[in-house]
Amino acid sequence: MENRAVDLSAIERIEAARTAQITGAARxxxxxxxxxxxxxxxxxxxxxxxxxxxxxGVMAFIGPSGCGKSTFLRCINRMNDTIPSCRVTGKITIDxxxxxxxxxxxxxxxxxxxxxxxxxxxxPKSIFDNVAYGPRxxxxxxxxxxxxxxxxxxxxxxxxxxxxxxxxxxSGTSLSGGQQQRLxxxxxxxxxxxxxxxxxxCSALDPIATAKVxxxxxxxxxxxxxxxxxxxxxxxxxxSQRTAFFHLGTLVEEGPTQLIFTNPKDQRTQDYITGRFG
Amino acid sequence: xxxxxxxxxxxxxxxxxxxxxxxxxxxxxxxxxxQRLHSxxxxxxxxxxxxxxxxxxxxxxxGSPILSHEAAxxxxxxxxxxxxxxxxxxxxxxxxxxxxAAGQHSGEASDALRAAADSYNSTSTQGAYILLAAxxxxxxxxxxxxxxxxxxxxxxxxxxxxxxxxxLIACAAVAILTTIGIVASVLTETLRFFFDPHIKGxxxxxxxxxxxxxxxxxxxxxxxxxxxxxxxxxPLLTGxxxxxxxxICVAGPLGLLSAIYLAExxxxxxxxxxxxxxxxxxxxPTVVLGFFAAxxxxxMIRGFGQYLGLDVASESALAAGLVMGMMxxxxxxxxxxxxINAVPQSLRDGSAALGATKSETIRQVVLPAALPGIVSAFxxxxxxxIGETMIVVMAAGLAANLTFNPLEAVTTxxxxxxxxxxxxxxxxxxxxxxxxxxGFVLFFVTLMLNVIALRIVRKYRExxx
Ligand SMILES: Nc1ncnc2c1ncn2[C@@H]1O[C@H](COP(=O)(O)OP(=O)(O)O)[C@@H](O)[C@H]1O
Ligand SMILES: [Mg+2]
Numbered sequence: 001m002e003n004r005a006v007d008l009s010a011i012e013r014i015e016a017a018r019t020a021q022i023t024g025a026a027r028x029x030x031x032x033x034x035x036x037x038x039x040x041x042x043x044x045x046x047x048x049x050x051x052x053x054x055x056x057g058v059m060a061f062i063g064p065s066g067c068g069k070s071t072f073l074r075c076i077n078r079m080n081d082t083i084p085s086c087r088v089t090g091k092i093t094i095d096x097x098x099x100x101x102x103x104x105x106x107x108x109x110x111x112x113x114x115x116x117x118x119x120x121x122x123x124p125k126s127i128f129d130n131v132a133y134g135p136r137x138x139x140x141x142x143x144x145x146x147x148x149x150x151x152x153x154x155x156x157x158x159x160x161x162x163x164x165x166x167x168x169x170x171s172g173t174s175l176s177g178g179q180q181q182r183l184x185x186x187x188x189x190x191x192x193x194x195x196x197x198x199x200x201x202c203s204a205l206d207p208i209a210t211a212k213v214x215x216x217x218x219x220x221x222x223x224x225x226x227x228x229x230x231x232x233x234x235x236x237x238x239x240s241q242r243t244a245f246f247h248l249g250t251l252v253e254e255g256p257t258q259l260i261f262t263n264p265k266d267q268r269t270q271d272y273i274t275g276r277f278g
Numbered sequence: 279x280x281x282x283x284x285x286x287x288x289x290x291x292x293x294x295x296x297x298x299x300x301x302x303x304x305x306x307x308x309x310x311x312x313q314r315l316h317s318x319x320x321x322x323x324x325x326x327x328x329x330x331x332x333x334x335x336x337x338x339x340x341g342s343p344i345l346s347h348e349a350a351x352x353x354x355x356x357x358x359x360x361x362x363x364x365x366x367x368x369x370x371x372x373x374x375x376x377x378x379a380a381g382q383h384s385g386e387a388s389d390a391l392r393a394a395a396d397s398y399n400s401t402s403t404q405g406a407y408i409l410l411a412a413x414x415x416x417x418x419x420x421x422x423x424x425x426x427x428x429x430x431x432x433x434x435x436x437x438x439x440x441x442x443x444x445x446l447i448a449c450a451a452v453a454i455l456t457t458i459g460i461v462a463s464v465l466t467e468t469l470r471f472f473f474d475p476h477i478k479g480x481x482x483x484x485x486x487x488x489x490x491x492x493x494x495x496x497x498x499x500x501x502x503x504x505x506x507x508x509x510x511x512x513p514l515l516t517g518x519x520x521x522x523x524x525x526i527c528v529a530g531p532l533g534l535l536s537a538i539y540l541a542e543x544x545x546x547x548x549x550x551x552x553x554x555x556x557x558x559x560x561x562x563p564t565v566v567l568g569f570f571a572a573x574x575x576x577x578m579i580r581g582f583g584q585y586l587g588l589d590v591a592s593e594s595a596l597a598a599g600l601v602m603g604m605m606x607x608x609x610x611x612x613x614x615x616x617x618i619n620a621v622p623q624s625l626r627d628g629s630a631a632l633g634a635t636k637s638e639t640i641r642q643v644v645l646p647a648a649l650p651g652i653v654s655a656f657x658x659x660x661x662x663x664i665g666e667t668m669i670v671v672m673a674a675g676l677a678a679n680l681t682f683n684p685l686e687a688v689t690t691x692x693x694x695x696x697x698x699x700x701x702x703x704x705x706x707x708x709x710x711x712x713x714x715x716x717g718f719v720l721f722f723v724t725l726m727l728n729v730i731a732l733r734i735v736r737k738y739r740e741x742x743x
Contacts, residue, residue, distance in 0.1 A: 077631060079631060109633075110630065110631055114631070117631075119624060121624040121628040123628065124643075124646065124647045125646065133632060134633065187628075187632065188631075191632060
């Protein structure tokens with residue numbers, strides 16, 4: 001038993017070193033949650049969750065549906081504020097800044113923490129206006145040329161530029177589902193966030209569109225701290241470097257993806273991964 | 279007789295249904311076990327019922343006019359040929375005959391009239407019996423056919439689908455034909471107003487459309503009025519537009535902003551009470567709003583105007599417009615509230631997640647997405663305002679002033695239609711026909727508004743879907 005634990009930490013060290021190699025840096029924690037509890041009215045939806053999310057890289061939240069993954073994700077950009085019955089306690093910091101500090105400007109926070117939703121939700125505006133939406137409301141550009149540049153850069157980063165560069169004035173809703181989701185990613189990137197939250201971004205997409213979005217996520221991880229909620233364990237294995245497993249409102253275990261999938265410490269994780277429940 | 283006919287119709291339809299249901303159930307339960315029918319017994323029943331109800335209605339609808347025409351011709355044959363030839367006199371005589379036949383004739387009846395009434399009665403009664411017999415025969419035939427058709431393979435379910443189709447088409451046709459009929463009739467009278475040589479004092483189309491004086495009272499007194507200036511439509515148009523404009527200036531912002539408040543900011547509790555209260559406003563009879571305008575708002579405006587040193591007419595366009603604005607607020611607020619609510623929450627979330635504030639989200643995402651609906655709400659409200667009569671009658675007066683000054687008295691198209699038609703009039707005078715011309719123009723204006731609204735909506739739909 002003792003032996004095995006030593007073994008595990010060795011693997012973890014190797015994994016950390018490998019990721020550090022990929023990203024070219026050691027990974028300081030970007031988002032730190034300490035003892036977060038969330039209540040919807042009387043319902044205790046999230047219980048004492050503490051986790052460190054490293055900068056640069058992809059962290060996956062997995063777990064059976066209803067276990068609180070989305071709830072936790074929405075704590076990180078305070079989207080839970082928009083739900084009247086929701087109450088959050090505990091502490092979450094981004095770059096050592098408490099995001100539930102009453103003095104903090106939520107609008108600024110959300111500009112730093114982008115979000116991509118389960119169902120693609122492009123605005124009923126042109127493709128250009130969709131991407132330009134964030135930069136416009138935050139005044140990130142001083143003239144049209146700059147705005148054009150931001151839009152082009154974001155679409156390029158989202159791997160959508162080649163497909164839409166001749167039809168930027170077409171409605172965003174005229175795109176296919178997969179393109180719409182990448183447009184939403186471009187829209188989030190356009191305000192240069194540090195953290196991007198994705199809540200099951202591929203669950204409404206077909207396999208080919210999913211593959212494209214996954215490739216995109218993989219490309220983006222060198223520039224952003226990405227947290228992705230997914231119900232697909234294959235997806236978590238493919239795109240993430242770290243994985244956290246949630247169950248019934250608690251965070252059961254968290255660690256390098258490889259380790260979680262090959263050698264989980266907790267029986268519940270083991271059961272979930274081998275498909276015994278979920 | 280009509281009652282008997284429809285009683286028979288109901289009874290036979292019910293009978294057909296029951297017979298067919300029984301028959302098909304019986305076929306299903308054969309001696310050697312249950313047999314599968316293509317269609318459920320209910321469908322056989324419904325089909326049989328429709329084979330009774332439609333022929334019977336058709337016979338009645340076709341037979342009744344023929345019957346009453348027959349009765350009239352027979353009755354009139356008791357009168358001299360010159361009475362029959364003159365449409366006016368024939369009509370008057372026929373009225374007398376009908377009254378006498380129904381036992382409501384007052385005064386002494388002539389022999390010819392009495393004979394005619396008897397003949398009218400007997401023809402009617404005979405005809406009604408023939409009609410009833412034909413109807414019952416058709417119904418029995420229908421039942422027989424339905425009965426023969428029932429078999430395990432018979433696709434009653436699919437055939438019934440055709441029946442449904444026909445019923446729907448018939449209902450739609452009634453609505454459409456009625457509309458066409460009304461428009462055609464108004465159009466005919468309008469053309470008579472302009473072109474019928476028998477009408478005294480009719481204006482030319484140009485005089486009507488571009489004339490700047492509206493004074494039909496002058497035209498009424500034989501030919502003494504100057505016709506050129508009697509039916510100038512422009513003051514009515516400007517009056518209508520002025521009042522409508524004021525109403526929209528009041529109702530547009532108030533309605534839209536209260537819709538935004540109710541849909542986006544109000545707590546569920548406020549919303550639950552606020553929305554119905556706003557909608558009650560739409561339920562206030564316009565005549566009540568009218569005397570509110572005349573007795574409360576108009577004096578207030580007048581007093582306020584005096585205080586500012588302005589000369590305000592006691593019946594002003596402003597008073598009518600303000601109150602009419604109050605009237606159409608619910609149209610805008612309620613419909614806009616619905617379309618704002620229909621904008622998916624995911625769009626608001628998407629905007630909020632990008633760091634937009636609530637009002638930014640509303641201005642830049644929610645309202646543009648709801649725009650087609652909001653435009654139709656405004657157009658509906660404008661149509662209502664243009665068509666509204668009572669408030670203007672009471673608050674804005676009858677003086678046809680060609681002005682854009684909201685402090686003066688004006689009049690509108692609808693008010694003048696009402697004024698022209700109130701009281702006893704012969705139907706053929708230019709004055710009465712002028713009402714049709716006004717009605718036609720009103721219809722045309724509203725139609726154009728709707729067309730424009732549809733175009734706007736379609737344009738933005740393309741952009742925002
Ligand atoms: N807006 C809400 N109001 C009340 N309860 C909610 C709300 N959103 C989520 N919940 C509850 O919180 C729990 C966690 O939900 P969620 O975070 O959406 O789960 P997951 O994303 O892991 O499927 C569930 O039991 C759900 O019913
Ligand atoms: Mg979820």
